[in-house]
Amino acid sequence: MPAIAKTSDTAVVRAARKLLDRGGPAALSMQAVGDAVGVRAPSLYKRFPDRDALVAAVATAAAQELGALLVAADRAARTPRAALASMAVAYRAYARRSPHAYGLLFAPGPGPSRASRAAAVAPVIARLTTLVGDKHALAAARLLTAWLHGFVSMELAGAFQLGGDVDAAFDYGLASLLGAVARA
Amino acid sequence: MPAIAKTSDTAVVRAARKLLDRGGPAALSMQAVGDAVGVRAPSLYKRFPDRDALVAAVATAAAQELGALLVAADRAARTPRAALASMAVAYRAYARRSPHAYGLLFAPGPGPSRASRAAAVAPVIARLTTLVGDKHALAAARLLTAWLHGFVSMELAGAFQLGGDVDAAFDYGLASLLGAVARA
DNA sequence: ACCTGAACACCGTTCAAGT
DNA sequence: ACCTGAACACCGTTCAAGT
Numbered sequence: 349m350p351a352i353a354k355t356s357d358t359a360v361v362r363a364a365r366k367l368l369d370r371g372g373p374a375a376l377s378m379q380a381v382g383d384a385v386g387v388r389a390p391s392l393y394k395r396f397p398d399r400d401a402l403v404a405a406v407a408t409a410a411a412q413e414l415g416a417l418l419v420a421a422d423r424a425a426r427t428p429r430a431a432l433a434s435m436a437v438a439y440r441a442y443a444r445r446s447p448h449a450y451g452l453l454f455a456p457g458p459g460p461s462r463a464s465r466a467a468a469v470a471p472v473i474a475r476l477t478t479l480v481g482d483k484h485a486l487a488a489a490r491l492l493t494a495w496l497h498g499f500v501s502m503e504l505a506g507a508f509q510l511g512g513d514v515d516a517a518f519d520y521g522l523a524s525l526l527g528a529v530a531r532a
Numbered sequence: 533m534p535a536i537a538k539t540s541d542t543a544v545v546r547a548a549r550k551l552l553d554r555g556g557p558a559a560l561s562m563q564a565v566g567d568a569v570g571v572r573a574p575s576l577y578k579r580f581p582d583r584d585a586l587v588a589a590v591a592t593a594a595a596q597e598l599g600a601l602l603v604a605a606d607r608a609a610r611t612p613r614a615a616l617a618s619m620a621v622a623y624r625a626y627a628r629r630s631p632h633a634y635g636l637l638f639a640p641g642p643g644p645s646r647a648s649r650a651a652a653v654a655p656v657i658a659r660l661t662t663l664v665g666d667k668h669a670l671a672a673a674r675l676l677t678a679w680l681h682g683f684v685s686m687e688l689a690g691a692f693q694l695g696g697d698v699d700a701a702f703d704y705g706l707a708s709l710l711g712a713v714a715r716a
Numbered sequence: 717a718c719c720t721g722a723a724c725a726c727c728g729t730t731c732a733a734g735t
Numbered sequence: 736a737c738c739t740g741a742a743c744a745c746c747g748t749t750c751a752a753g754t
Contacts, residue, residue, distance in 0.1 A: 353736080379726085389727095389728080390729075390739070391737070394737060451640055456556070456635055466693065484704075486701070487696070487701045490683070493682070495675070495678050497685065498685070499682070502678055507643075507649060509646055517674040517675070520671040520672075520674075521678065525712070528708040529708070537719095538719075562747065563745085571718095571720095572719070574719080575719050575720075578717085582747075583748090
C-alpha cells in the first residue's frame with residue numbers, strides 16, 4: 349500500500365486560482381482543477397470536502413496576498429496619511445489586476461477565513477489608529493474600506509457609466525475621506 | 533394552430549425573483565422557474581435567450597424597485613441633506629430586505645440594464661447637484677454610492693467581524709460623507 | 717405561436733474497488 | 736493513504752415534433 353500522492357493541497361489551490369483568474373468562477377470546476385493537477389475530480393474530495401471549501405481556500409489565499417500588498421504599500425510611505433493613500437491605490441490596483449480573485453473577498457457564498465480577512469485590513473486600522481485615535485479607528489476603517497470595496501467593485505462591474513474621469517473620482521473620494529477622518 | 537400561451541414574460545420574471553429571494557442564485561434554475569409558472573424549462577427559451585438574460589431581467593426589475601424606493605424617500609424629506617440621509621437609509625434597508633436581488637445590481641455577471649441602473653441613482657445625483665453644484669455632483673455621487681454599496685455588501689457578506697456597533701458605523705460614515713461633500 | 721419530450725454535454729458528489 | 740471508474744442527480748441548452 350504505497351499511497352503515492354500525485355498532488356498537494358497548495359498545488360490544487362494554485363491550479364484553482366489560475367483557472368479562476370483566466371475564466372472566472374465558472375471555469376473553476378472540480379474536473380478542470382483535477383485535470384490541471386493530473387488527478388481525477390473525485391480525488392480532490394480527499395483534500396477539500398466540497399467545491400465551496402476549495403473556493404474558500406482560494407479566497408483565503410487572495411486575502412493574504414492583498415494583505416501583504418497593503419503592508420508593503422504601508423511600509424514604503426513616510427506619513428500616516430501618505431500610507432493610507434498608498435494602501436488605497438494598491439488596493440484598487442490589486443482588484444483591477446485580479447478581478448475574479450478580488451470578487452471572492454466580499455461576495456456572498458464561500459469567502460476567505462475570518463483571520464485572513466482581518467489580516468488584510470489590519471494595516472489600515474493600524475494607520476487610522478495613529479491618525480484618529482483608538483476610539484474612532486474602527487468606524488473610520490469601516491468608512492474607508494467600505495468606500496474602497498464599493499468603488500472598485502462598481503468599477504469592475506462597469507457601473508460607472510455616466511462618463512467623467514473615473515481616476516479623478518477615485519482621487520476625489522480618497523481625498524474627501526482622508527480629510528473627513530482626519531477631522532473626526 | 534391555437535398557440536395558447538401558458539405564461540408571460542412578467543410572470544416568469546416574478547417567479548424567478550421569488551426563487552432568488554427564497555434560495556439565492558442557485559435556486560433560480562430554468563427548471564424551477566418553469567415549474568413555478570407551469571411550463572417546461574425549454575419553453576422559457578421562447579421568452580429569454582438564456583438564463584443570463586432572465587437573471588438580467590430580474591436585476592433590471594430590482595434596480596427599478598430600488599430606484600422607486602429612493603425617489604419615495606427623497607420626496608418625503610424636507611431638506612437636501614435630510615433627503616440624502618433618508619435615501620441612504622432606504623438603500624441599506626432594501627439591501628437587507630432583498631439581499632439576493634440586491635446582489636445582482638453590481639455583481640460580475642448578468643446585471644441590470646444601463647438605463648435601470650442610471651435611474652436608480654438619479655435621485656441621489658439630483659439632490660447632490662442642488663447641494664454641491666453641477667461640477668462636483670458626479671464625483672460626489674460616486675463617493676456616496678460607492679460607500680453605500682461597499683458598506684451594505686460587506687455587511688451582507690458578514691465582513692464586519694471586529695465587533696462594534698454596525699449601525700453606529702453606518703451613521704458615522706453617512707455623517708462624515710455628507711459633511712465632506714457639503715464642504716467640497 | 718407556443719409547448720413538449722428526448723437528447724447532449726456538462727456539472728458536483730458518492731462510493732466501492734484498486735494499489 | 737491516495738487514486739480510479741462508474742454511477743447518480745442535477746444543470747443549461749438544442750431541436751424536432753406536436754397543437
